[in-house]
Amino acid sequence: METTSSSPVKPRRKDKDEDGHAEQEQDSTDQAGEPQRKLLRLAETSPAKEVLLNEAYQQPELTQWLQTAWSEEKSQGKKETQTGAQVFGDPFQICLLPGLLEKGQSQALVAEIIQKVQWSRKQMDLYEFYQSTDLSNMPACRLLTNFLQVLRKQVRPWLEKVTNLKLDYVSASCSMYTCGDYLLVHDDLLKDRQVAFIYYLSPWEGAEEWSESQGGCLEIFGSDDQCFPQFPVQRKIAPKDNQFAFFKVGSRSFHQVGEVTTFDYPRLTINGWFHGETNEAFVADSLRAFPRLNYLQPDSLNKPPLGLFLNNVYLKSATRRSIQKRIEENSEICLYEFFKREKFELARSQLLADSNTLKWRRQGPANAHNYEVLDLTTAKGTILELLQLFRSHAMFDLLRDFTDLDLSGADAQSPKCSVELQRWSHGNYTVLGDGLASEENTLDLVYYLNAAEGAAVITYLSPDAEMPAAKAPADNRRSDYDGEDEDDSVLLTITPVDNALNIVYRCEGTTKFTKYVSRNTPLEKGPVFVISCSYKE
Ligand SMILES: O=C(O)CCC(=O)C(=O)O
Numbered sequence: 001m002e003t004t005s006s007s008p009v010k011p012r013r014k015d016k017d018e019d020g021h022a023e024q025e026q027d028s029t030d031q032a033g034e035p036q037r038k039l040l041r042l043a044e045t046s047p048a049k050e051v052l053l054n055e056a057y058q059q060p061e062l063t064q065w066l067q068t069a070w071s072e073e074k075s076q077g078k079k080e081t082q083t084g085a086q087v088f089g090d091p092f093q094i095c096l097l098p099g100l101l102e103k104g105q106s107q108a109l110v111a112e113i114i115q116k117v118q119w120s121r122k123q124m125d126l127y128e129f130y131q132s133t134d135l136s137n138m139p140a141c142r143l144l145t146n147f148l149q150v151l152r153k154q155v156r157p158w159l160e161k162v163t164n165l166k167l168d169y170v171s172a173s174c175s176m177y178t179c180g181d182y183l184l185v186h187d188d189l190l191k192d193r194q195v196a197f198i199y200y201l202s203p204w205e206g207a208e209e210w211s212e213s214q215g216g217c218l219e220i221f222g223s224d225d226q227c228f229p230q231f232p233v234q235r236k237i238a239p240k241d242n243q244f245a246f247f248k249v250g251s252r253s254f255h256q257v258g259e260v261t262t263f264d265y266p267r268l269t270i271n272g273w274f275h276g277e278t279n280e281a282f283v284a285d286s287l288r289a290f291p292r293l294n295y296l297q298p299d300s301l302n303k304p305p306l307g308l309f310l311n312n313v314y315l316k317s318a319t320r321r322s323i324q325k326r327i328e329e330n331s332e333i334c335l336y337e338f339f340k341r342e343k344f345e346l347a348r349s350q351l352l353a354d355s356n357t358l359k360w361r362r363q364g365p366a367n368a369h370n371y372e373v374l375d376l377t378t379a380k381g382t383i384l385e386l387l388q389l390f391r392s393h394a395m396f397d398l399l400r401d402f403t404d405l406d407l408s409g410a411d412a413q414s415p416k417c418s419v420e421l422q423r424w425s426h427g428n429y430t431v432l433g434d435g436l437a438s439e440e441n442t443l444d445l446v447y448y449l450n451a452a453e454g455a456a457v458i459t460y461l462s463p464d465a466e467m468p469a470a471k472a473p474a475d476n477r478r479s480d481y482d483g484e485d486e487d488d489s490v491l492l493t494i495t496p497v498d499n500a501l502n503i504v505y506r507c508e509g510t511t512k513f514t515k516y517v518s519r520n521t522p523l524e525k526g527p528v529f530v531i532s533c534s535y536k537e
């Protein structure tokens with residue numbers, strides 16, 4: 001699903017701006033043009049011949065200070081007064097070095113990046129941003145090549161002293177995040193990565209250090225005793241021109257890049273890893289599983305009459321037969337106006353109006369998903385009736401007719417289902433391998449209420465022959481620059497439509513994710529609700 005494109009320009013958002021005015025579609029070249037114009041101005045004033053490290057970081061006393069600070073576990077943060085260098089030990093070791101290069105150099109680097117770098121658009125469950133090829137493969141970019149040399153020859157041996165880790169080689173590329181771009185929670189653990197680094201470039205006048213409202217912070221997560229990252233974010237590091245950040249890669253090094261929310265500047269970095277021995281944590285990490293869904297037997301206590309809820313057309317045997325035929329051929333179908341309109345309207349308005357009785361909890365861990373689920377014991381009214389209906393014997397019977405699966409009847413062994421009511425807002429997502437990947441054949445139902453275009457869009461992917469996506473660590477899907485183009489593993493994308501029931505039969509190994517809901521997605525009618533069910537024979 002990786003896609004590439006030469007233009008780093010995204011459509012402007014169509015919803016309202018801060019003043020409440022609907023924005024006009026704007027000529028997209030403006031966005032790339034504006035920073036570029038600013039930069040060219042900057043670059044003219046600072047012709048740099050080679051990349052030079054700030055003298056202050058070459059003093060042995062400073063290296064000694066960093067070494068000591070780095071080795072102190074769980075420290076809440078220490079700051080060195082002369083350089084402003086900071087070291088945090090909690091939740092894992094992170095170091096910030098402001099002013100890494102001599103003055104004016106970040107401007108020259110940015111000028112070169114804007115003028116010469118070819119970008120590929122990276123799009124997957126975990127991310128949307130632009131990436132360059134590896135810096136070792138950019139002969140036309142003199143300064144970037146030189147920067148890589150500085151990393152290899154000067155920074156690497158220096159980092160070995162500070163961190164007491166053996167570091168053999170460096171991989172690095174440029175990244176650019178424009179408005180709406182993000183990189184969700186991951187730990188960077190892959191093979192021999194030992195230390196992750198990010199060099200931030202933001203030489204724009206007045207935006208040398210980003211404010212929280214512009215987004216794009218490096219966000220750091222703490223983790224529980226099973227090494228699952230936990231909400232809320234524990235630390236935020238805003239992009240700051242000429243600042244170098246590095247951290248130790250391990251089984252708790254969970255971090256993300258928060259969505260960029262400014263249209264004014266792209267978030268530019270040179271980032272990558274210092275590699276060494278195979279990371280011990282990587283081996284252990286591949287055994288770590290996500291929590292699984294909870295399956296229950298059909299509910300014998302509640303017997304909601306389908307005729308009261310369903311659109312009559314779906315109760316007719318002729319319709320059931322054609323649905324079955326269609327699912328047999330395509331493995332999926334979308335049943336529009338599935339419930340009677342008045343039932344749907346009632347459920348939707350109850351969901352939107354309720355602010356007290358329904359209890360929602362955020363569903364983590366953060367590296368698997370971030371959306372809210374209803375505590376089913378707090379459901380009432382039509383919502384409760386619909387949820388009960390999905391677990392009822394009548395529904396299992398209906399689904400057997402729709403699919404010919406042994407979900408009821410004499411051949412049924414122990415049919416079961418999981419039912420969840422989800423609430424989707426800006427910033428929510430699931431990623432691949434979050435336990436929703438089926439180990440057995442499964443029938444999924446997805447029913448939307450208060451649907452909005454682009455929110456809670458579900459993508460199904462075919463099993464990967466080499467590495468089942470469900471088992472692949474997130475970072476295997478995003479290795480050091482891989483240059484991979486679009487792949488064709490997308491089987492199906494479910495577009496949210498109100499009162500439509502999507503039925504998907506998926507085979508073992510097929511996986512799915514619900515795409516990150518960017519702040520550019522208009523949600524002025526409120527959050528999107530999804531009843532998500534899975535059935536097994
Ligand atoms: O750009 C950043 O602040 C972090 C980037 C990152 O985590 C990554 O590329 O793995």
Ligand SMILES: [Fe+2]
Pocket residue numbers: 186187188196255
């Ligand atoms: Fe990372």
